[in-house]
Amino acid sequence: MDVAFSLDPALPKRRGVEQAIRSAAAQGLLPEGSRMPAARELAADLGVSRGTVVAAIDDLVADGLLVTRPRAGTFVARTPTTVGRAAPEAAPTAPRLDLRPGRPESGSFPAARWAAAVRRAASTALMTNPVDDDGAGSLELRTELAAYLARSRGVETTPASLVVSAGYRSASTVLAVAMRSLGMAEVAIEDPALPGIDHLWRSAGLRVLDLPVDARGARTDRIGRDTDAVVLTPAHQFPLGGALDAERRRDVVAWARRTRRFIVEDDYDGEFRFDRRPVAALQRSAPDQVVYAGSVSKTLDTRLRLGWMALPHDLVAPVRASLLTLTGGVPLLDQLALADLIRSGDYERHVRRQRREYARRHDVLLRALSRVGVPVPGIPAGLQAVVPIATALRPPADADGQIRSGDFVTHSLDRYTRQHAQAPAAVVGFATPPRGTFGTAIDALTRWLQQDPR
Numbered sequence: 001m002d003v004a005f006s007l008d009p010a011l012p013k014r015r016g017v018e019q020a021i022r023s024a025a026a027q028g029l030l031p032e033g034s035r036m037p038a039a040r041e042l043a044a045d046l047g048v049s050r051g052t053v054v055a056a057i058d059d060l061v062a063d064g065l066l067v068t069r070p071r072a073g074t075f076v077a078r079t080p081t082t083v084g085r086a087a088p089e090a091a092p093t094a095p096r097l098d099l100r101p102g103r104p105e106s107g108s109f110p111a112a113r114w115a116a117a118v119r120r121a122a123s124t125a126l127m128t129n130p131v132d133d134d135g136a137g138s139l140e141l142r143t144e145l146a147a148y149l150a151r152s153r154g155v156e157t158t159p160a161s162l163v164v165s166a167g168y169r170s171a172s173t174v175l176a177v178a179m180r181s182l183g184m185a186e187v188a189i190e191d192p193a194l195p196g197i198d199h200l201w202r203s204a205g206l207r208v209l210d211l212p213v214d215a216r217g218a219r220t221d222r223i224g225r226d227t228d229a230v231v232l233t234p235a236h237q238f239p240l241g242g243a244l245d246a247e248r249r250r251d252v253v254a255w256a257r258r259t260r261r262f263i264v265e266d267d268y269d270g271e272f273r274f275d276r277r278p279v280a281a282l283q284r285s286a287p288d289q290v291v292y293a294g295s296v297s298k299t300l301d302t303r304l305r306l307g308w309m310a311l312p313h314d315l316v317a318p319v320r321a322s323l324l325t326l327t328g329g330v331p332l333l334d335q336l337a338l339a340d341l342i343r344s345g346d347y348e349r350h351v352r353r354q355r356r357e358y359a360r361r362h363d364v365l366l367r368a369l370s371r372v373g374v375p376v377p378g379i380p381a382g383l384q385a386v387v388p389i390a391t392a393l394r395p396p397a398d399a400d401g402q403i404r405s406g407d408f409v410t411h412s413l414d415r416y417t418r419q420h421a422q423a424p425a426a427v428v429g430f431a432t433p434p435r436g437t438f439g440t441a442i443d444a445l446t447r448w449l450q451q452d453p454r
């Protein structure tokens, strides 16, 4: 069993270990009947003594969550839903084999490290941090981000050109309002793309031009004469999975420079390229025309709601103003916790660890699909892959793009398309299942692909 237990530093050690095991069980990481790691291993993982682990295990045995069998080891006796006090409100049950795209690996969040960073921030930050009331976000975080984005993605920016947002969608809302206030009227957006992103821009009063995507990426030749900005995922098209080819990269940058229009670069998973160092951000070739946007949604957890934009000079003041009036800014303690993680190197270590895990999963997925004769287009990168499916497996229009079979669930590509139809396919998120269930999820997927639907 390879489970990342995380210890809450705020708890006494014995309670902390007990809580770490309970929470892993509650997340489905410890299925009934599975064998617990040896106390010595757990102690080393959690940085506590073996005696503390043994005491916590005794408590959980007394509680009925674990059972000890002489000479065999300690096992998970019951799932936590049947153990302990009833939850005050039933949490929505996640599908067991979740292959929907979007979220990083369940249980991978460095919870103990984050908790320590928040505690540190909480004990000093509100006293010592300058009041940031210009909408840009914490200077401490922007300073760390400017250096991190240069190292990891080749982004050319400064703390003064960065703003912190509550993730990419919040950043886009603010950007759209700022662009509209500058008189911009039309935005071109890849089709397919993140669901709802067209609606977001329309809500701010802009016209949306649907930009088709082919094997070489977005059709940049279809950008309109009146297009003021184009939203692209150049490193790894979402959700089709190709990279924008070199000629189109050059063309779109030349267009932005020539017409003094803008590119919005959504670099949602740029850290996760498996076969080579990722191609540097497009922003680097035209910092005055490209808005570079990123977030922690794929690296840490989508629910943290933390992201950033590196802005061209002309957009800094209008975007800061919109951010402040529309959102009031981003919670300071979370910004400082992220700054702490980046400064210590723990953020990059976490990204590297997850990159290795996603590379391994990508490989397992491709090999499993090639055994059943299904080719996967796109580059080896990211957290999702498009898997072609038989027409008869395409879910009906009223299924909201959901594909369900037994206890596995994934998405149909139809969920992401607007005007430009694509061949039937599933968009498989291979990052989310906890390590213990990933193989089962891939087996369920291949079985579903092979079924005769008639």
Ligand SMILES: Cc1ncc(COP(=O)(O)O)c(C=O)c1O
Binding pocket: 102, 166, 167, 168, 169, 170, 193, 194, 233, 238, 266, 268, 294, 295, 296, 297, 302, 306, 307
């Ligand atoms: C294409 C794309 N862009 C951006 C994001 C990140 O969005 P946010 O930061 O709002 O979670 C995602 C994640 O779901 C995505 O799929």
